[in-house]
Structures are given as C-alpha cells and as structure tokens.
Amino acid sequence: MLFFILDHCVHMGILVILALSLNLINGFTGMFSLGHHGFFAVGAYAAGAFVLMTLPAGAGAFIGATWFVLSLLVGVVAAALFGLVVGVPCLRLKGDYLAIATLGFGEIVRIVVQNTDAVGGARGLEIAYLLVPRSVDTQMLYVGLYLGLTLGGVAFTYWIIRNLLLSTHGRALIAIREDEIAAELLGVNLTRYKVLAFVLGAGLAGLGGALYVNYMTQIEPKEFNLIKGIYILLYVVLGGMGSMSGTVLATVLLYVLDKVVLNLMPPEIQAWREVMFALMLVVLMIARPQGLLGNKEIHQTALWRRIFAKGAA
Amino acid sequence: MDYFLEQLLNGLSLGCIYAFIALGYTMVYGIIKLINFAHGEFFMVGAFAGYFVLIGAGVERLGLPHPLGVIAAAGVAILIAALVSGVLAVVTERLAYRPLMGSSRIAALLTALGVSLLLQNLGIQAFTAEQKGFPELRRYVPAEQIAELDGEVFAGSAYALFEVEASTGGTNEIREILVPRGEPFDAGSFDEVAGRQWRGAPVAGIYIEQNLSTASRKWLIIVSLAVSFGLLNLLVNRTDMGRAMRAVSYNPEAARLMGISSGRVISTTFFIGAFLAGIGGVIWGIRYGKVEPFMGFLPGLKAFIAAVLGGIGSLPGAVLGGVLLGVLEVLIPAYLPSEYTGYKDAIAFVALIVILLVKPSGLLGKWEGDKV
Amino acid sequence: MTDASAPLLAMDGVTKRFGGLTAVSDFQVSIAAGELVGLIGPNGAGKTTVFNLATGVYQPSAGRIQVGGVDTAGLTPDRITAMGIARTFQNIRLFDEMTVLENVKTAYNLRAGYGLLDAIFRTKRFREEEAGLHGKAMALLETFGLAGDAEERAASLAYGEQRRLEIARALATEPRLVILDEPAAGMNSSETEDLMAMLHDIRGRFDVTLLLIEHDMKFIMQMCERIVVLDQGRIISTGSPAAVKSDPVVISAYLGDPEG
Numbered sequence: 001m002l003f004f005i006l007d008h009c010v011h012m013g014i015l016v017i018l019a020l021s022l023n024l025i026n027g028f029t030g031m032f033s034l035g036h037h038g039f040f041a042v043g044a045y046a047a048g049a050f051v052l053m054t055l056p057a058g059a060g061a062f063i064g065a066t067w068f069v070l071s072l073l074v075g076v077v078a079a080a081l082f083g084l085v086v087g088v089p090c091l092r093l094k095g096d097y098l099a100i101a102t103l104g105f106g107e108i109v110r111i112v113v114q115n116t117d118a119v120g121g122a123r124g125l126e127i128a129y130l131l132v133p134r135s136v137d138t139q140m141l142y143v144g145l146y147l148g149l150t151l152g153g154v155a156f157t158y159w160i161i162r163n164l165l166l167s168t169h170g171r172a173l174i175a176i177r178e179d180e181i182a183a184e185l186l187g188v189n190l191t192r193y194k195v196l197a198f199v200l201g202a203g204l205a206g207l208g209g210a211l212y213v214n215y216m217t218q219i220e221p222k223e224f225n226l227i228k229g230i231y232i233l234l235y236v237v238l239g240g241m242g243s244m245s246g247t248v249l250a251t252v253l254l255y256v257l258d259k260v261v262l263n264l265m266p267p268e269i270q271a272w273r274e275v276m277f278a279l280m281l282v283v284l285m286i287a288r289p290q291g292l293l294g295n296k297e298i299h300q301t302a303l304w305r306r307i308f309a310k311g312a313a
Numbered sequence: 314m315d316y317f318l319e320q321l322l323n324g325l326s327l328g329c330i331y332a333f334i335a336l337g338y339t340m341v342y343g344i345i346k347l348i349n350f351a352h353g354e355f356f357m358v359g360a361f362a363g364y365f366v367l368i369g370a371g372v373e374r375l376g377l378p379h380p381l382g383v384i385a386a387a388g389v390a391i392l393i394a395a396l397v398s399g400v401l402a403v404v405t406e407r408l409a410y411r412p413l414m415g416s417s418r419i420a421a422l423l424t425a426l427g428v429s430l431l432l433q434n435l436g437i438q439a440f441t442a443e444q445k446g447f448p449e450l451r452r453y454v455p456a457e458q459i460a461e462l463d464g465e466v467f468a469g470s471a472y473a474l475f476e477v478e479a480s481t482g483g484t485n486e487i488r489e490i491l492v493p494r495g496e497p498f499d500a501g502s503f504d505e506v507a508g509r510q511w512r513g514a515p516v517a518g519i520y521i522e523q524n525l526s527t528a529s530r531k532w533l534i535i536v537s538l539a540v541s542f543g544l545l546n547l548l549v550n551r552t553d554m555g556r557a558m559r560a561v562s563y564n565p566e567a568a569r570l571m572g573i574s575s576g577r578v579i580s581t582t583f584f585i586g587a588f589l590a591g592i593g594g595v596i597w598g599i600r601y602g603k604v605e606p607f608m609g610f611l612p613g614l615k616a617f618i619a620a621v622l623g624g625i626g627s628l629p630g631a632v633l634g635g636v637l638l639g640v641l642e643v644l645i646p647a648y649l650p651s652e653y654t655g656y657k658d659a660i661a662f663v664a665l666i667v668i669l670l671v672k673p674s675g676l677l678g679k680w681e682g683d684k685v
Numbered sequence: 686m687t688d689a690s691a692p693l694l695a696m697d698g699v700t701k702r703f704g705g706l707t708a709v710s711d712f713q714v715s716i717a718a719g720e721l722v723g724l725i726g727p728n729g730a731g732k733t734t735v736f737n738l739a740t741g742v743y744q745p746s747a748g749r750i751q752v753g754g755v756d757t758a759g760l761t762p763d764r765i766t767a768m769g770i771a772r773t774f775q776n777i778r779l780f781d782e783m784t785v786l787e788n789v790k791t792a793y794n795l796r797a798g799y800g801l802l803d804a805i806f807r808t809k810r811f812r813e814e815e816a817g818l819h820g821k822a823m824a825l826l827e828t829f830g831l832a833g834d835a836e837e838r839a840a841s842l843a844y845g846e847q848r849r850l851e852i853a854r855a856l857a858t859e860p861r862l863v864i865l866d867e868p869a870a871g872m873n874s875s876e877t878e879d880l881m882a883m884l885h886d887i888r889g890r891f892d893v894t895l896l897l898i899e900h901d902m903k904f905i906m907q908m909c910e911r912i913v914v915l916d917q918g919r920i921i922s923t924g925s926p927a928a929v930k931s932d933p934v935v936i937s938a939y940l941g942d943p944e945g
Contacts, residue, residue: 092673099422275438285420
C-alpha cells in the first residue's frame, strides 16, 4: 500500500517538473506552446538511448550511478537543444500560430521515435536499472530512492525558475507576456528572452523525461502523445498561469482526482474519465480562466493571509 | 507514369476531403479568429450520422427507379449528416464559444481543445471505440420485381431482407449471399429463398450492393468538392448572408454599426463550415470504408494545417492547401522506400513549419502586421 | 557608439509604404540635444508612423534614420532604445499585472549588469546590482509622486497616474531623447497644465530632449519651441509655434480651425 502511494508520488513529481517548466514558457513568458510533450519525449528518449547504447556490460553500482547522472545531463541537454530548434523558428509566431507550430514539433518527435528502430520504434525502449534493481525485495528502496531524486528534481526546477523570475531576466519575460512591443521598446531583447524561455523550459522538461525513463525503465512513444501534452497544459491553466505554487497545487489535485478518486468509483463512472476532464477544461475556461491562483503565489492569496497572518494585517 | 497518375488521383481525392474540412476551419477562423479544434469532430459526427442513415433509414426502399434509388440514399445520407454536423456546430458555438467572446485567445483555444476531447470521448461512449465498417451503397429490389433480374450480373453481393419485427423495431436483414459475385443471378435460386421463412416472416426483397469501383469513389469525391466549393462561392459572393459574413470578417465593429447581427452571422458560419465537414465525413466513409470516434482528430489537425498552408481566411486557399497536402501525403511516401511510410503523418507538420517560416500568411493569404 | 555632437535623431527622406498605401512620404527632421519639438497634423497624417520609424518598430521603405549619428537601418527596437531613445504610447501600454515598481525596474533590463547564472545562484553581483536598480527605481517613482503606489498593480492606478508611470518608466531607460505620443490624451485642462509643468521639469532634471505628438493645440503652442506639421504623410510646414499657427497651408489642412 505504501509502495503504491510512493509510486504515485514519483509520477506526480515528474508531472510537476513538466508543468512548472511549461508554466515558464506559457504562463510567465506568455507564449502558447502546445508541444511540451515533445520536450519530455526528447529528454526521455535521449537519456534512454544514451544508456542503452553506451552502458558497459556488467556494470556495477558505481558505473550505474555515474551513467544515471550522465543520462540526466544528456536528457537535459538534448531537450534544451531541441528547445532551441523549436524556439528560434517560432520567434515571430504568436498566439494560435505558435500553438499549432509547437504542436507540430511535438507530434514530429513522437512520429520520429515511433519509426526509429534504434530506440525501439513502436514497441518502445527498455533500459537497465541503473541505481537499484527492482524486485519484490527491493521495491521499497527503489521507490523511496526515486522519490527522493524526483523531489530533488522538483526542488531544483522550482528553485531555478523562481530565482530567474525574481530578477531582471524574469521581469523581462513577464514584460514580454504583458506587452511584447512595449517591452521591446524598453530595451528588452525579444529574441534572447523568448529563446531562453524555450531552452530552459525544454531542458527542465528533459530532466523530467530523463528521470522518467530511469524510473520506468520501459517507455513507449504513445506515452508522449498530444493528450499528455494537453494534460500538462491543463495542470498549468488550472493552477493559474502566472503562479508556480498554483501549478504544483493543481497538478497534485488533478492527479489525485484522476488516479485516486476516480479509481474508487464504479467502472461505469470511470469510463467517463476523459469526458469529465475535457468538460472540466471547458468549464474552467468559461467560468474561471485565471485558474485557482491566477498569477499570485500561494502566500500572496487572501486565504493564506487570513490563516497565517499574525496580528494586524 | 501510370503509377504516378494513379497516386496523383489518390492524393487529389484525399486532398479534397481535407479541403471539405479545411473550408470550415478557415471560415470560422476568418470570422472570429478561433482555431476550432472541435471541427474535426464535426467531420466525425457527420460520418457516423451518414453511417446510421445508410444502415437504417431505408431510403433505398422508397421505390425510386434504379439508379435513382441508390443516388437518393447516398444524397439523403449526406444531407442528414451535414445537417447534424451543422446543428452540432451551432450548439457548440452557443454553449462553449459564445461565452468566451472577448476573453484571451488562450482561453478560447483551450476551450476548443476541451470541446474536441469531449466530443471524441462522447463518441466513444456512444459508439464504442471500435472501428465500424461503413455500409456500401445498395439498391433494393422488392420481391415482386425479382424475376426481372434473372440473368443479370451484379457488381456486388446481394442478400435477402426478411420483414421481421426486430426487438428494436424495423425489419431484419439476413445476409445470405444469393449469388457469388460476378455470376449471373438465377431468379430460381431466389424462389428457393422465398420459400423459406425466418421466424415466420417471408422474404420482402433483396439488397444489391453497388460496389462502386475505387476510381469512381475518388472521382465522386473530387466532383462533390468542386460542386460544393462552387455553391459556397456563390453563397459568399452573391447572397446577403455571404456579404454579411465577409463584412464581419473584415471589420466586426463596422459590420455591427451597419446593422449586421454578428451573432447570427457567426452561427451561420459555424453551421456552413460543419455542414461541409459533415459531407466530408460521409465521403470519407464511402471512400475508406471505416469510421471510428477518433477519426476526426488527425484529419482535422491536418485540415487546419492545410488551411494555414493555403492562407487562413481564404476559401480558395483552403481548397488549394487541402489538395496540396493530400497530394504530398500520397506522393511522397509513394516514391520513398517502404521503411519511411511511418513518417507519412509528419509531412503535414513539416509543411506547416516550413510555411510558417517562409510565408506565414499562406500561399494565397495577405500578411496583416500588428497595429502599434 | 553614438556621436555626441551629432543630432539625437535625424530622419532624412524617410518614406514608409504598407502595400499600396504610403503612410509617410519624404519625411525629414533633425533634433538636437535640449530641444522641445512638437509633431502635429490631422488624424491619420502619419504621426505615430513617424514615431514607429524612429524607434525601429517599422523599417523605412526609403530614406535614412540616424540616432546620435548612427544609422539605425535593420536594428531592432531594443537596440535603438539602448542608443538613447525612449517612448510612450498613445494608448498607455503598461505591464498591467506587474507592480508599479516592477514596471519601472523592467526598464533597467538593458543596463542591468548581471547574467543568468548570477540571477540563478544569487551571487554578490546580482544582489548589488538589484539593490542599486531598486534604489534608482524608487527614486524615480519619488520624483513622479508614485512612490506610495510602488507595490500596487499597475492596472489599478488612476488614468493620470498611469500616464505618469509610463513616462517614469521611459525615463528609467536613461534616454537622451524621449518621444511622447499624445501624453495629454484624456486629460482635462488642469491635468494638462500639470503635465506641461512636469515635462518642463523633466527636461531640466534629467537632461533630456523631448519630441511630442499632440492634438491639444494650446498644449503644443505653449510647450514646444519648434513644430513640424504633417498632413497625409508629408511635411507641410515647420517652424516656431507662431509661424506655424498662421501658416495658411496648416490652417487649411485642419479645415480652418485648430482645436483648443
């Protein structure tokens, strides 16, 4: 039982990394990227392919750990480079066009990995356990270790984005979201910052991908499809596009709703799962497009202040 | 050369189906600047509506002389499918998009995505996720007239219809092949069947599948598109509604000041766009023989890409883009080694990125810059 | 590097065409340090287009634009701002969801002396630069009477305050020339008086040159030392306010009666 909870937490953690990195691009820089699943896929497949092709046979714990760290680096760098590939051509695109173009890139990634036998094609990729092998005896250790690593990844992602946002570079990104032309006329270099958002957002998604492939050791192209991309977008939008704590909150809420609450329901209701999520997206956009927290962080909301403020406000 | 021409025809017919869908996309985008992701689902709903009409409506049995009976059946199926799609589109627009007039583009786009997923999954609930075989067009011959067919060679299978009250109402078909394909029909063999009864009911008549050749299906598609596009052009350029649509798409404020109700114009645009997509859906069923709830997603996306290729907001652009994309999607894999056929779907996305980089306004479009 | 002795802005034979429409035709102006120049003309004359050309939002179809002696052809607006031109807009374009203070701080981006890694790792350089930047921004807000609203959302300010914020923000880029597009729009006469006083004050205090577009004739005539009149994309008159006011060409362009 504990194992299943921890396993879900690992998955949630990776989703939080993906959602935070998407929020950097969509929420804070105001660009509409619908291809985040592509960055996730590039990170996972690059890390996986690296391990698959270069891991020495009969590797022990030390080599395994080294390759793990290297695979994370490979995933991040590969995804960041792909972020560059996507970001540069998309610089002049706005709104709907940017959405479709990024969607196109995301789909291209999926189609490419699906047709590349070297990474397993449609059947998927399988790699060795790098850190701890997973068997009935070791599974608690396994999930505990990966949970720690994933939480580390989440913290790292949160930290980088937060520090970036609370600096002149962050202000530049938000200015681009608010009014691109005014920002440019105040001296903000649009090219540099838009590309930065894509590269950093993609790289962090790649981190999520690399962690994912190592944890699951088996991945298939269809896990990186547009539906996944839309789910990540939903987490970001529900949380509030300008709020990092909102993203974390929304991801946890929706994941728990999906995997826990729904699984407790009878199968007839479960069959309507996608319908409910789709309906949720529609109703959310009509009724409360700013999501849960809008562009405030959780400690800035009135509710928080009411609970935690000491003495006079 | 023959191979090339054959593949070209394949590409053209596929492209025309894309054009049917792309026209609706481009019309809606031209008027309210929204990528209606759900448009592909109107295509899918049209296909299913056509499916149900062809299976159960019994238009063939109205007694029209052959081949009018068959044509009427197809025509009714297409018309009903188009109407159902059109009405669905108007309902969607009123419920989901109108409340969002004036909100951010992202909100509208996400709602459209949500509606698309919603319709797909409702489709799964209603129709199950499996593919269904799209019925062949068929001709009905009542029992009294069977003797006249003695000695004919039919293009497709023939099977008998028994008039039994089925639990869901209506009559039962029994697919008992009366004659192997290509062999002359022996009226005597029918008497044998007629002598039988099925649950106490006599034979009412036989259905003969028309089994159109693949080539005629492709030409059917191309001709339907040409006719539809011609009619659409007439509508847009020669009628009051068409003028109103163009006015709203150029300048909504001015149009309103001139007394044009943009709400009605927008709903009409949605209706017409989905109407065309519904036709495309039935035609897809006739051409490819299968329908399933996910069938609208990828063609819908590609049709949008086609609209962008041709120039979003431009009707000829949608047709040009659709046809071009269809031809590329068929010709390119036809000349590459077979291991590359999996990349077929990537062609559309690559084309999209290329056109967005080279000429974002599309082949026939005009670039509108930002106002500062 | 810009040349200190060259005019701050020099536009020569500048033409801008949009497809078949010629918005500006053969425009020329030279603005030297310390001047206060006004650009007027009927609606649609092309005034904002001239501003967009000067700040790099549009590239000219013909002619040459120089800032501080340096040709700006092909440069993006952020580069041109770095060369010393700042600008405000006809419809106020603040960063609505940012605070007043953040709006101003954003303008320091081009002069901020630290990179990404400094920001991420919170180095000493980052902290020192941010502190300096904060100080300068607050001082600027003090000057404009907005320091009390520093943490308010920019969108929540009153209209007049928003205008002041936009001007303050433009000044934060430490420009030599400030281009103001209808700064008095939407103001009543007493607010306009205050604005005039503020602009004169800014000129002296920040040592900047001003180029204005305005429709309010009284404002222009009282404020500007030199006026350029535009009609249908062409210059029809230039000179001192008195000269321009009585120029029959200008009067007929405005159909007889200047406003105000």
